Amino acid sequence: MRERSDEQLMKSYADGNMEAFEILYERHRGPLYRYILRLAANPATANDLYQGSWEKIVKARSRYKSSAPFRAWMYRIAHNHVMDHFRRLHPAGNTTPDDMADNQAEPDEQLATDQRQQDLLAAIHSLPPEQKDTLILKIEAGLDLQTIAEVTGVNRETAKSRLRYAVNRLKLILGNQGPRTEI
Amino acid sequence: MTMDPKDRKSEAGQGRNWERDLEVIQANYSGLEANEPPDLLDQAILNTARREMAAKRRKPLRWIGAFATASVFVLALTIVLQQDHEPMKPGRPNGAKLDAAAPSEAQESSRRDAAGAVAPDDGLQESRSMERSLLMKQSAAGKREDGLATEPVSVPASAPIVAEFETVPVAAGKELSVDADFRLEEAPAELDSIEGFTDEDAELKSKTRQNAPMINESAARKQAADKPVDTMGNVVAATADKDESGELADPEEWIQRLLLLRQSELYEKLEEELAAFRKAYPDHPLPRELEN
Structure with a gap:
C-alpha cells in the first residue's frame, strides 16, 4: 500500500481522521522538536514551544490548504511561535546570540556526549538568530532555499545570504578550535 | 561597472566552497544525538488533537440547541402577537375585549361623565341611593321568604346604574328589564308588591315614586346617549x-x-x-x- 503524503494526511485529519494525525505526528515529531530545541537551546523552553507549536497546528487544521506543502506550513507555524516567544522575552530588539548562548545544554550532558558534537552545537548556538534559524532549517529539516525563504518570511536571496554567512562563521569558529572539529 | 574575470572566478569558487562546507557541516550535524520529545509531551499533544476533534463533533449539537431556542422564542412571539390581534376580529364590539362582569375603568368613567353631563341632578342621585337600599332589602327579604332563584345579582362595581335596575328581581321569577322599553315608570307600582318592607321604608318608597319620572328620563337619555347596555352591564353593539x-x-x-x-x-x-x-x-x- 502506497504511503500517503503529508498533505493528504493533514487534509484527512482536518476532516476528522485522528489516525491520520498520529501518522503525521510520528513523521515530524523528531525534526520539529530538534529544530525548536536548537533555537531555544533550553530543553524546558523547547518542550513548551514544541507543544505550543503543535497546538497551533491542530487549531489551524481547518485553514490548511492541501495545495500548500505541509512541511513548509508546519515549520512556518513553529518558526513564528518561537520568534513570538523571543520577542516577548526581548520586546525592545532582536534576540542576540548571547541570549541564546545563555541557554546552553546542561554541563552533565556536555560531558556525556562527544566533544566534537558539543563544539558544533556550541558554534551553532553562537550564531545570530536569523542565521541559526536558516541553518537549522537547512541541516535539520532539510528544506530547500525557497521553502526556507517562505518559512522565515524573506526572499530567497536573503535566505541564501544568511545561510552562507552562517556557514562561513561556523567554519571560522570551528577552525580556530583546533583539530577536534574539521570542516 | 564590469567585474574582472578573475574576481568572477574567485567568487564562483567561494560559492562552491561554502556549499561544500555546508555539506560537511550537515554531515557532522547528522552525527549528533537525535533528540526526541519526551513521551509525556507526545501524549499531551495527541490528547490535545483528540480533544479538538471531539469539540468539532460537538459543535453541530450546540448549533441545534441555539436553533431550537430561537424557534421556541419565535413561536412564543407569534402566539402573543396573534392573541393581540384576535379582539380585532368581527363579532366583538368596538374591537375591545369586554369582560361581561366588569367593563373597563375607562368605559365606566366615560359613561359616568356622559351621564353627569346630561343630568347632573342631586335629587336623582339621592333617589338612586334610596332605590339601591330598597332593592338590597327586597332581595334579602326574597331570600328569607322562599329561597327561590331570585338571588341578588352581584352587580359589578363598575357596571352602570341602569344595569342595576335591569337585574332587580321584583317578585319571584319576575324581573324588570330596560330592554323592554324602559318600564321604570312601573317600578313604583311594583315596589308596592315587594314583600318584606317595614314601615320605616315607607318614606323611601314615596321618595322613589316621586323621583321615578326623573330616573326614567335620565335612564332614557343615558341609554340613548350611550351605547345600549344589556342586563349584564355589557355594551351591546357598536352601532x-x-x-x-x-x-x-x-x-x-x-x-x-x-x-x-x-x-x-x-x-x-x-x-x-x-x-x-x-x-x-x-x-x-x-x-x-x-x-x-
Whole structure:
C-alpha cells in the first residue's frame, strides 16, 4: 500500500481522521522538536514551544490548504511561535546570540556526549538568530532555499545570504578550535 | 561597472566552497544525538488533537440547541402577537375585549361623565341611593321568604346604574328589564308588591315614586346617549342600526329607539340614527313625529 503524503494526511485529519494525525505526528515529531530545541537551546523552553507549536497546528487544521506543502506550513507555524516567544522575552530588539548562548545544554550532558558534537552545537548556538534559524532549517529539516525563504518570511536571496554567512562563521569558529572539529 | 574575470572566478569558487562546507557541516550535524520529545509531551499533544476533534463533533449539537431556542422564542412571539390581534376580529364590539362582569375603568368613567353631563341632578342621585337600599332589602327579604332563584345579582362595581335596575328581581321569577322599553315608570307600582318592607321604608318608597319620572328620563337619555347596555352591564353593539350578529335591527324597534331619542331631545343623535334608518329601510313608513 502506497504511503500517503503529508498533505493528504493533514487534509484527512482536518476532516476528522485522528489516525491520520498520529501518522503525521510520528513523521515530524523528531525534526520539529530538534529544530525548536536548537533555537531555544533550553530543553524546558523547547518542550513548551514544541507543544505550543503543535497546538497551533491542530487549531489551524481547518485553514490548511492541501495545495500548500505541509512541511513548509508546519515549520512556518513553529518558526513564528518561537520568534513570538523571543520577542516577548526581548520586546525592545532582536534576540542576540548571547541570549541564546545563555541557554546552553546542561554541563552533565556536555560531558556525556562527544566533544566534537558539543563544539558544533556550541558554534551553532553562537550564531545570530536569523542565521541559526536558516541553518537549522537547512541541516535539520532539510528544506530547500525557497521553502526556507517562505518559512522565515524573506526572499530567497536573503535566505541564501544568511545561510552562507552562517556557514562561513561556523567554519571560522570551528577552525580556530583546533583539530577536534574539521570542516 | 564590469567585474574582472578573475574576481568572477574567485567568487564562483567561494560559492562552491561554502556549499561544500555546508555539506560537511550537515554531515557532522547528522552525527549528533537525535533528540526526541519526551513521551509525556507526545501524549499531551495527541490528547490535545483528540480533544479538538471531539469539540468539532460537538459543535453541530450546540448549533441545534441555539436553533431550537430561537424557534421556541419565535413561536412564543407569534402566539402573543396573534392573541393581540384576535379582539380585532368581527363579532366583538368596538374591537375591545369586554369582560361581561366588569367593563373597563375607562368605559365606566366615560359613561359616568356622559351621564353627569346630561343630568347632573342631586335629587336623582339621592333617589338612586334610596332605590339601591330598597332593592338590597327586597332581595334579602326574597331570600328569607322562599329561597327561590331570585338571588341578588352581584352587580359589578363598575357596571352602570341602569344595569342595576335591569337585574332587580321584583317578585319571584319576575324581573324588570330596560330592554323592554324602559318600564321604570312601573317600578313604583311594583315596589308596592315587594314583600318584606317595614314601615320605616315607607318614606323611601314615596321618595322613589316621586323621583321615578326623573330616573326614567335620565335612564332614557343615558341609554340613548350611550351605547345600549344589556342586563349584564355589557355594551351591546357598536352601532345602533345593527345588532351583535351584524344584521339590521327590526325597523319597528328602531323606530321606537328613534322616538326615544326625540323624546330625550337628543336631536343630533336622532339625525344620525334617522339617516342610518333611512339608508337601511328607505321605504319603511315613519311616524309623523319623526317625519318632522
